[in-house]
Amino acid sequence: MSERRACKTIGCCRMTVRYRSIRPQDEALRERMVALARERRRFGYRRLHVLLKREGHAVNHKKLFRLYREERLAVRRRGGRKRAIGTRAPIRLPLAPGERWSLDFVSDQFTDGRRFRILAVVDDCSRQNLALIADTSLSGTRVARELERLIARHGKPTMIVSDNGSEFTSNAILAWADKTHIEWHYIAPGKPTQNAFIESFNGRLRDELLNETLFSSLHHARAMLARWQADYNTTRPHSALGWSTPSAFAATFHPQRAPTLRLSNGSAPTPVAQPANELSKTAGSELTTG
Template sequence: MALDTVANKKVSIRLACSAFSISETCYRYQSQNSDENTQIAELLVDLTVEQTDWGFGQCFHYLRNTKGYLWNHKRVYRIYCELALNLRIRPRRRLKRNVPEPLKEPTKSDQVWSMDFMHDQLVDGRKYRLFNVIDDFKREGLAIEAGFSLLSQRVIRVLDQLLEWRKKPIALRCDNGPEFISHEFVHWAKKKGIRIDYIQPGNPQQNAYIERYNRTARYGWVSKHLFDSLEEVQDYATQWLWFYNHERPHTANGGKPPLMAA
C-alpha cells in the first residue's frame, strides 16, 4: 500500500511510512532471494513433471543429495506448497492391516539378494516379463532382464552374469514361483553354495524390499511409457537402472541414491 501511495499519489516516502506505521527501512527493503526462489520453483516443477510419483521428501533429497543444493528444507517446502504441488495426489483411504514382522536388515553388501518378476505388455498387446534382482543392503538394483518367456535357464544366466562382477551372496530371497522351485535352479544354487530363502505363500511382505522396488519401477517408468519392442524395453530398463542407483534418492539410505550411500 505504501508503495502504491508514493507512486500514484505523489506522497513523500516519509509521510507514507508514517501513515501506514512502517519504518523507512522496511519500505526500502528488497528481497535478495527472489532469483533463488525462482530457480527452486523451476526445479520443483521440472522434477514433479518428470517424476510424477515423487513427493516433497524425494524432491528435496534429490536437490540436496544428488544435485548438491544446500537450501533449507523449510524454504523449499514453502515454495513447494505455494506451487500447490502438495495437492497433486489425493490421499487414499487405507485399510487397517496387521503389521508384518520386520525383515532382518543386512549389515553389508552381498549378504542377501532379492528376486521377483513383473509383467506388462507392448503396444501390440504382446505380454512381456521383467526379472528384477536387488541387493537388500542398500537397495541397489543389480539387474533387470526383459523377455517374453523367462524360464529358470534365463534366471540362472542372469545370476551367472552378476557373479562375474559381484561377490557371491549368502542367500537369495524369492517367492515360490515355478522358475525358483525348479530342480535346475535348486541344483544350481546348491552347486554355487548359495542358500535359497523362500517366503511363505501368500505373504509378499516377507519379500518387501523387492516388492517396494517393483512398485518404484512400475510407477517410475513401466506404466509411464508404451514400448513397441522388447529391445526398447531392455534399453530403457538399463538406463533407468543407472538412474535408480546413481541419482534417485532412497529413504532407506537417508535420502541418498544406493551407490552414494555410505
C-alpha cells in the same frame, strides 16, 4: 455254548443272529457303474447316476451312492500346484552390501498387446538394482544363467530371497543353489510382505517407468530399463538411505563401522539393521517370515 445261551450272554436277539439279507447284489448295475467310472475317471456318483438312468437302470441315488462307496470309486480331489514351503525361522536383515539379494518378476506388455516379463534383482542392504532382465520368456535355466553373470560382476551373496514361483522352484534353480552353496530362502506362500525390499522396488518400477512408458519392442524396453536402472542407482534419492542414492550408500559403506556410517554430505543415514548382540537377539534385528 448253545445259540440261546450265547445270545443271552451278549444281549443279542436270536432273530438278528439268524437274519440273512435278501438285498439283491445288483451285479449288472455294479459292473456297468464300474465300467462307466473307468471310462469317465473324473465323474462322481451324481453324473454316473444320470448316465445310468439314460441307459434304463432304475436306481435310487442313495442306493447308487452306497454301491459307489462299496466299489471304492470315489474321485480323488486334485491338489494345487506344489509350492516350496517357506521357512518358519526368522531371517536376519543384511548388515553389508552383497549379503542378501531379492528376486521377483514383473510383467508388462508392448503396444501391440504382446506381453513380456522382467526379472528384477535387488541388494537388500544398499537397495541397489543389480539387474533388470527383460524377455518374452524367462525360464529357471535362464534365471540361473543370469545369476551366474551377476555373481561374476558383484560377487556371491550369502542368501537369495524369492517367492514360490515355478521358475524359482524349478530343478534348474535347486541344482544351481546346491552347486554354488548359496542359501535360497523361500517366503511363505501368499506372504509377499516377507519379501518387502523387492516388492517396494517393483512398486517404484511400475509407478515411475512401466505405467509412464509405451514399449514398442523388446529392444526399446531393454533400453528404457537400462536407462531407468542407471538413474535409480546413481541419481534418484532413496528415503530409506537418508535420501542418498544406492550407489553412494554402497560406496561409503564400511562393515566395521556400519552403525556410524557417514554419507558424502556429512549426514548419517538410518541404519538398515542394528548389529546382533552376542548374548541376546532383539526383535528389531529380525524379520519374521511365516
